[in-house]
Amino acid sequence: MLVTLRSGCEATGKRPTERKSTPSYGAEPLKGDTMKYLTNEGYIENVEDVVRVDKILRFLIYIYIVISFYEAYINQLIGSYTKYYLLFIIVIYFSSYSKIKLEKYHLLIISWLIFKFASILWGSYNSIGSSNVSTQLLSQVGMVGFFLVMTIVKFEYSFVKKIIDISLYASVSMGFLSLFFSEAYLFAFESRQVLTLFGTQNDPNNMAAFFLVGISIALYYIIFEKEHIFRNCIFIVMNGFALSLTASRGGFVSLVVVIVLIVFVTNKRKLYFVDIMKKIILIVMIIVSLFIVLKQFLPVSIFDRLFSFDSYKGGSGREDLWTTAATLIEKKPFFGWGWGGYESGLHNTYLTMLCDVGIVGFSLFLLALFSICIRSIKFRMPLGIILLVTGLGPSFFIDAINKRFFWNALILAIMLLNSHKPHK
Known part of the structure; x- marks a missing residue:
């Protein structure tokens, strides 16, 4: 074993x-x-x-974390085989367990997935070969399977902590590389710069979500653990600059939400005014430092896109897409249009979910999220809450239901709960 x-x-x-x-x-x-x-x-x-966990299995998960950040570039080099690596991990981990425990959120996620599969039957295009379904089917099953296999047992905290640290370093490594190897998105849009390796690029909003992971973990270590403060400040400024290069307004808004959350979330029984002020002062110092760096080194077109707040109104066409989503939801509110039953691409994970499976299916997923959040608050686990917001926040601006950063956030939050290291 x-x-x-x-x-x-x-x-x-x-x-x-x-x-x-x-x-x-x-x-x-x-x-x-x-x-x-x-x-x-x-x-x-x-x-x-x-x-x-045996060292070999630990190493397999560590490799997965790195792959989840660099998957687009790895697939360009070796082909789309990373999904089979995930399947391998699922099989070998699950076969090694002597007993498992299903919680309420597991049952809710499983029910949501079953309901989503069933919704194909009442979709306008109720064929498993429809483009929306066929392109997401394997990744959807894989991520839910991985979610289950990593959260149905209690791992040692040292293992969970190592995964979080590797997530930090993987994110920061992307930020560092972006300082030297960023090019115009699609080699045409100069106002959006993304990491370009082997002639391959990733979507700017996806990149922003990956950079946000490193920023959030580094902020947690500074504020709550008082750990490697100077190093983590460097990480924050570097990843903040890399995030800004993408000119992802969704990523920028998510960063603001994470910062506000960190000010008010606590690992103590009560939230004291002095603690809030200390956090605010430290975070303001970091933000001012980042702003100075951005003002000095960020291209003018990117700076204007991020800080010209009038441009946020249209949201790169999201306003029209979300209006369309509202119309779709209004017509079929309870069970939705079915998976693959309408033209996809609403640039919002939660609106997409409502259109796919309606209020009934969406409620299953939402209740699972609430269950995880409530437990994290109950056990005073700020890092779990921060990771959840880090993964779920950017998902308001892109379709992320099959994205690694989305599911990794849920997985790590639950792994922290299972390792049960609450603050005194």
């Missing part, structure tokens, strides 16, 4: 009922609770349920 489930007895070397026992891997039982242990990495409830 590449993945092992250590029971309470195996972890301590003695019966769980003996409070004086010391776990062999450096954990200490919490006073008053024989089934909780305090490790050097935080609190873990029910140690018998914690999955300890």
